[in-house]
Amino acid sequence: MIPISAVDINEEIEASVLEVLRSGMLAQGPKVAELENLFSEYSGVKHTVAVNNGTTALVLALQAHGLQPGDEVITTPFTFVATLNAILEAGATARFADIGDDFCIDPDAVASLVNENTKAIMPVHLYGLTADMDPLMATAKEHNLQVIEDSAQAHGATYNGQRAGSFGTGCFSLYATKNLAAGEGGLITTNDDELADRMRVLRNQGMRARYQYELAGHNYRMTDVAAAIVLPQLRKIDGLVESRRANAARLTEGLSDLAGITTPSEPAGRESVWHQYTVRVGADAKLGRDQLIEELQGRGVGCGIYYPKAVYDYDCYRGHSGVVFDPCPIAEQVAQEVVSLPVHPLLSSDDVDTVISTMRDLLG
Numbered sequence: 001m002i003p004i005s006a007v008d009i010n011e012e013i014e015a016s017v018l019e020v021l022r023s024g025m026l027a028q029g030p031k032v033a034e035l036e037n038l039f040s041e042y043s044g045v046k047h048t049v050a051v052n053n054g055t056t057a058l059v060l061a062l063q064a065h066g067l068q069p070g071d072e073v074i075t076t077p078f079t080f081v082a083t084l085n086a087i088l089e090a091g092a093t094a095r096f097a098d099i100g101d102d103f104c105i106d107p108d109a110v111a112s113l114v115n116e117n118t119k120a121i122m123p124v125h126l127y128g129l130t131a132d133m134d135p136l137m138a139t140a141k142e143h144n145l146q147v148i149e150d151s152a153q154a155h156g157a158t159y160n161g162q163r164a165g166s167f168g169t170g171c172f173s174l175y176a177t178k179n180l181a182a183g184e185g186g187l188i189t190t191n192d193d194e195l196a197d198r199m200r201v202l203r204n205q206g207m208r209a210r211y212q213y214e215l216a217g218h219n220y221r222m223t224d225v226a227a228a229i230v231l232p233q234l235r236k237i238d239g240l241v242e243s244r245r246a247n248a249a250r251l252t253e254g255l256s257d258l259a260g261i262t263t264p265s266e267p268a269g270r271e272s273v274w275h276q277y278t279v280r281v282g283a284d285a286k287l288g289r290d291q292l293i294e295e296l297q298g299r300g301v302g303c304g305i306y307y308p309k310a311v312y313d314y315d316c317y318r319g320h321s322g323v324v325f326d327p328c329p330i331a332e333q334v335a336q337e338v339v340s341l342p343v344h345p346l347l348s349s350d351d352v353d354t355v356i357s358t359m360r361d362l363l364g
């Protein structure tokens with residue numbers, strides 16, 4: 001079976017973790033600080049605040065920006081559920097703007113939803129491709145809105161050469177299947193000194209110095225073990241991204257002429273880090289989307305649906321006081337057409353050939 005995701009747990013990572021274990025100090029310490037500094041440098045930001053997962057990264061960013069009950073956050077309906085849950089956890093209200101051909105939030109749809117309650121925009125850089133940031137930042141500036149980038153899938157992605165997470169406040173995940181993987185972990189990036197300071201205090205029980213509590217806080221700290229797993233990956237991230245980009249290019253070359261299949265593309269000025277390689281299966285394809293997935297899996301090609309429905313389209317959110325329903329027909333349609341194929345750096349050249357030939361056998 002060619003898996004849809006895989007982590008390269010090599011000797012470097014083993015040595016890095018062993019160093020922490022042997023130090024006897026497992027909680028947040030020097031490895032976390034090292035990770036924060038290196039990620040800031042990589043992302044081109046002044047500060048990185050490490051936390052225990054990507055969801056708490058989003059919650060902490062929203063809270064540190066002072067979101068209050070009744071404040072609205074405009075986000076995309078085509079995302080992992082954590083985006084929505086973080087908004088609700090922070091006590092704010094979620095509204096949904098439909099997506100475009102890039103699978104990301106449509107800036108015009110965002111602009112049309114802004115009202116006097118809107119306090120923040122939360123674009124998601126889905127599958128490793130940044131949202132269309134220039135028009136989103138222009139809308140934010142015009143209406144004095146915060147921008148919190150859900151960058152969970154987009155470590156290192158660029159928009160006109162600028163890294164994901166450096167436009168507003170960036171929230172990254174280090175979950176086991178993400179491009180940088182610690183098992184669990186999160187990183188928040190910002191150029192705002194005061195915001196970074198507030199987030200550092202809030203992640204550690206609101207404590208400035210021992211038993212000096214300034215704010216009602218949380219325990220959102222990352223462990224040094226988690227940081228030690230990610231540091232070796234971050235040191236060679238350029239190579240990891242290059243592999244993903246090369247795999248994606250070969251997939252597109254091998255699949256783009258298949259009837260009914262739309263391969264993903266990078267809009268001008270945007271470089272994807274290919275967290276997922278996602279094609280759309282249209283009505284004119286030889287197999288329906290769900291049948292295609294069954295056949296792929298039967299032939300040993302791992303694949304997945306990210307995501308099967310618009311995120312608001314579940315009973316637990318219908319009638320939820322924090323969820324405002326605005327119809328998003330494009331997201332609902334796209335959710336029925338997507339299938340993601342393996343693109344990760346551990347794929348061999350033969351693996352990529354197998355993914356292509358299996359798709360061609362089934363759909364050609």
Ligand SMILES: *Cc1c(COP(=O)(O)O)cnc(C)c1O
Nearest residue numbers: 053054055080082083152173175
């Ligand atoms: C993974 C993910 C998150 C949540 O990150 P966790 O580390 O799993 O909490 C949030 N948003 C998106 C888009 C994600 O893919």
